[in-house]
Amino acid sequence: MRSTENVGPLAVPQHFLLSKAARSLSLARVARLSDEEAHDAFRLIRWTETKGEAVCPRCACAATYVYRARKLWKCKACSHQFSVTSGTIFASRKMPIRDILLAIAIFANGAKGHSALQLSRDLDCQYKTAFVLAHKIREAITADCDERTLAGDVEVDGAYFGGYVKPANEKANRVDRRKAEHQTGKRKVVVVMRERGGETLPFVFRSEAAAVSTIGAKVAAGSTLYADEAASWDRLHDRFLTKRINHQEAYSTAEACTNGAESFFSRIRRSEIGIHHHIAGPYLEAYSQEMAWREDHRRVSNGEQYLAMTEAALRHPVSRVWKGYWQRAAI
Missing domain, CATH: 3.30.420 (Nucleotidyltransferase; domain 5)
Structure with missing residues (x-):
């Protein structure tokens, strides 16, 4: 796939990765999100089918009560209380949602990957936090590897x-x-x-x-x-x-x-x-x-990579490997 923007009579077609079409994510825009905007972005990405309306992760019921002050929902069917990250790979988080979105954006921008040490400096958090966060993103985007087959x-x-x-x-x-x-x-x-x-x-x-x-x-x-x-x-x-x-x-x-x-x-x-x-x-x-x-x-x-990573993370269940990783022996 090649872009032909600004192609003159003697110009050479531009490589896709150097074109404007390849740059549709702004780290500055993500970093400037308020807590409310970041929460709304998570909600819209997780519950796309219901246009951001919360769905109970336990019984899949769409009828909920809203706790405005604490950004929580309560299921009318099973009385389960949940947040926008409950039941996902980011469950039991301590990091603000905006920082998680920024971490995903930074991770997506790394053409050859992004080290945990650099991520910890970008987010001003402990190396351990950045290490586990990066591995959670890796687990989410590659979760279907064992199910895929190839042909041709x-x-x-x-x-x-x-x-x-x-x-x-x-x-x-x-x-x-x-x-x-x-x-x-x-x-x-x-x-x-x-x-x-x-x-x-x-x-x-x-x-x-x-x-x-x-x-x-x-x-x-x-x-x-x-x-x-x-x-x-x-x-x-x-x-x-x-x-x-x-x-x-x-x-x-x-x-x-x-x-x-x-x-x-x-x-x-x-x-x-x-x-x-x-x-x-x-x-x-x-x-x-x-x-x-x-x-x-x-x-x-x-x-698009940023949205794909965020959606994969919010659809992935709690990680059995990385939840509480530093509270037990390393794998």
């Missing part, structure tokens, strides 16, 4: 993260860090399935070979797979028409390429190097799924 032309590839072993100072003491006995055991592989012209699905495994069964479950029968020459993908030929490319000879040919998968890995590598500096361990899948969401929405304006 699908590219498959893997990239390893974490488990870095620093080489010894003197050359004589160095070992081959590629061998399993010289690794830490923390190294994991992100395997991505990317549908051409469609969606991106990443999952984390110990090895590429362990991903074959998941690929078989997530890719529809009759699809065509594209992969490199790694021996791990040999078993895919039993289930799918699989076209391979040898990257030692070429990155792309008329028969096969995995450039779409490589584009995803380029985004997550740049996110690791330039934003987060370290992506590994139990959080690797969350970060990889966030980058897949950003890759799939790269041709959507930042305002």
Whole structure:
């Protein structure tokens, strides 16, 4: 998708991300919202079907009493009291709604992600608060990853993260860090399935070979797979028409390429190097799924991304992982 605004006789079509259409969100406008305006925005996004009229999260009844002073509702059917964030991933919040909206807007504007440390500085809150808030947003926007399937032309590839072993100072003491006995055991592989012209699905495994069964479950029968020459993908030929490319000879040919998968890995590598500096361990899948969401929405304006993130968060139930995260042992 390309914009043609201000295109003269000798002008070159402008890339979408540089066009005015890609900029439909103003952080200044969000920051200037009053508490009442922020509350109304949350209410309209959460209950779009009823045009902002509250619906009980417990019994789905639309008949409610309104507590004006405390911004609460009471269900006429089950007598349940609830707020605009009750039953959502922001339930039991302490942060003002305006700050939550601003956090989502800042998070949406990060082309390669947004670090928790920078978010804590932007919001003037503790690092712990920003860390959990960012992960709640990630969980909400990627909640349907386990339910999605792909079809058609699908590219498959893997990239390893974490488990870095620093080489010894003197050359004589160095070992081959590629061998399993010289690794830490923390190294994991992100395997991505990317549908051409469609969606991106990443999952984390110990090895590429362990991903074959998941690929078989997530890719529809009759699809065509594209992969490199790694021996791990040999078993895919039993289930799918699989076209391979040898990257030692070429990155792309008329028969096969995995450039779409490589584009995803380029985004997550740049996110690791330039934003987060370290992506590994139990959080690797969350970060990889966030980058897949950003890759799939790269041709959507930042305002639409902001609304999509807010709606996903307000429709997502209370997080079993991140609610009370710092009050128990970390995952």
